Amino acid sequence: MKLDSKIPAGPLEQKWARHIAENRLVAPNNKRKYHIVVVGTGLAGASAAATLSELGYRVTAICFHDTARRAHSIAAQGGINAAKNYQNDGDSVWRLFYDTVKGGDFRAREANVHRLAQVSSGIIDQCVGQGVPFAREYGGLLANRSFGGAQVSRTFYARGQTGQQLLLGAYSALSKQVGAGAITMLPNTEMLDLVVVDGQAKGIVARNLNTGKLERIAADAVVLATGGYGNVFNLSTYARNSNATAIWRAHRRGAGFANPCFTQIHPTCIPVSGDYQSKLTLMSESLRNDGRCWVPKREGDKRRPQEIPEAERDYYLERMYPAFGNLAPRDIASRAAKRVCDEKRGVGESGLGVYLDFSDAINRLGLETIKERYGNLFDIYHEITDEDAYGTPMRIFPAVHYTMGGLWVDYNLMSTIPGLFVLGEANFSDHGANRLGASALMQGLADGYFVIPNTICGYLATQKPGSCPSADGEEFQAAEADVTARIERLLGVRGKRTITDFHKALGRLLWENCGMARKRANLEKAIREIPGLREEFWQDVNVPGEAGNLNQSLERAGRVADFLELAELMCRDALAREESCGCHFREEYEEAGECKRNDQDFAHAAVWEWQGEDKAPVRHTEPLAYEFVKMATRSYK
């Protein structure tokens, strides 16, 4: 597997401009001769499909939801970063770049991150142009708030629904193009395989989820924007249907999978309450602007929070990280919560929780201000827990939230399969070993609105116009036959255990062994046990119904089957990375409870190559050369 990152030469600030200037273009009259299929319509996919179509390419967009507007980008609450420096507080492209690289614990590619910071400003302009109702000040100008891992206020927001508003903006751009007949939109359609012709990605096989019919879609290039794979853990803040199938199938067809073990555990989620639970709910990081995290100082203190005097409380983030306090980055805040719970100082029935307390902020700013800022979040908390967080502190605990790992891409966002581009959370490129808050929305829209339109042309220019293969070709028929066989196999087992049962078992295994803290013995155990669980799945799963109509059990079974393969790769990756960095905390490599990086041996992206069902995958590396930033020990103290 050849890993050429294709980073343009020259000074960091000029790389992107120079790349645009020197990249090959497709002439306007030729653009309509190219067909691009975009899979997924979240922030990255919808913005890419709309923009590529505006440029004149023929675009087909598919999503498994009943409409493009439902993708899980919609659930992002807090905000989107941009280096506008509207606050005059010392922000700049360089600072956003540096914060992101440092936040990622120096495991991201410098040039990509710098480009992200450069285009961030244009995203806000674009979204305002579309009518996204961002929060404003009385003078009519845009408001900002602070987020973890930054000492400036650069986060733009729309109440607690920023993701929703940005997605509806991208969806409106998509709808405009669909209405104009420039995009073929196929909702209720799930990609089940990638078609590779002569070593290049030339289409997909997808299933119409309402009718069960398989579709072969041929294209000159394939764009995957299918999000992250955190649902491998079963319990996460992801939407129930988010899955890894598209990227996993592409991986099996030859796309390298980078840093699969890099999973973000978000510190502020509502704790697990029972075995029936289907998902975990995030409480926005913005709450840490005014909420203070604490646990009792004494082990096993079961008093009600109000009964614990100030002197007997441990405001552990403020104590451990005085410079950033409650706004310490996510990986650090999550680990700190785990540590105090491991010390038996956790709160709530299970002892797996910490308090997020607003009483100081309410005393300082008044109840009304807190209501105005976070009212909807307090309401959500109340609905779920039946507790009033204005009167008693919230209980929170970390939960799986995002995956920094994903398919490997070069500077053009092209995977190791020529013609296959990967955008947004589905790729690995910008967040290193930890993502900062409000950066996922930024990356999704940067990739879709500004990066892919300026890089895909370089690839298409190497393809003869009109050379797109027929969807009846041999490779397409073979891929469809594979998909059909797999569906028949799933429906043919007719075993005794439910799909939920397997998903829960996998989730527990992964959370215990490849979650917030990892160590060799546990990872080796998981690598031994996952294949057994997988085998049991294929022998004893019960998938009711048929292939030829709407069958939600079949949909879920296929996704869980892929998770059962991906989970093993995550553990292998975590085992091979013998250092701690960002979210990846190996207990063997720590210094006073903090990550101990090993830049000598692990300053690289690990890229895995699929070798076949019963063969161990091969690990390749892309060295991360830091030319412009000095790798430092990440400190928020």
Add this chain to the structure above:
Amino acid sequence: MKVTLKVWRQQSPNSAGRFETYPTPDLNPNMSFLEMLDVVNDDLTRQGKEPIAFAHDCREGICGTCGLSINGRPHGEGRGTATCQLYMRHFTEGQTITIEPFRAGPFPVLQDLIVDRSAFDRIMQKGGFVSVRTGSCQDANALPVAKPAAELAMDAAACIGCGACVASCKNASAMLFVSAKVSQLGLLPQGQPERHRRVLAMVAQMDREGFGNCTVTGSCEEACPKNISLAFIARMNRDYAVALLKGE
């Protein structure tokens, strides 16, 4: 706790549907309504029966996928919440709960509790946008928007497109949905150039899809999980009248 479910079962769009009754296994009052259905479905699967098809995704009240009529009310009892934000603690031991899909002519049933809401997409495609090309916008702060207007636009923009407004309306009117988008963009300077064209095109498509008209009963506002106000319908009617007079 245990409850009894009376659920609408329908194999396919063209087959006849019927209610079926299922006793639930033991439930925890802290379960969400959809988690209760998960548990019931696993139980049905174990018994060799077909699980109940229902649409759901984010399970935090923002994606708009879930939509069940519970005891005749879209999204069930309680204001300002979607089906996925409803918890079993609001029901009583032994209660019989009737679950149906959103009922409306323009929302045909696909299977069991899942309906086809693609009519909403087609309305949006006629004008639910500002025609700006990527990369062509000026600096965001070059366009000040008064805070009250921005806040009101955000109130309208909060719509999640679930269709509860349609399901709750005796005329199956989509006016609340359409007026939310028309108002959001009409309140902002960015939306002005296409303001008249937009309202005419979206309303025309709404009519073509077979949604009924508004008779201001306010049931939509009552059912809306995002508390979208009926006042937006008045705003849209005003815009529509002005657009008719002035033309595009």
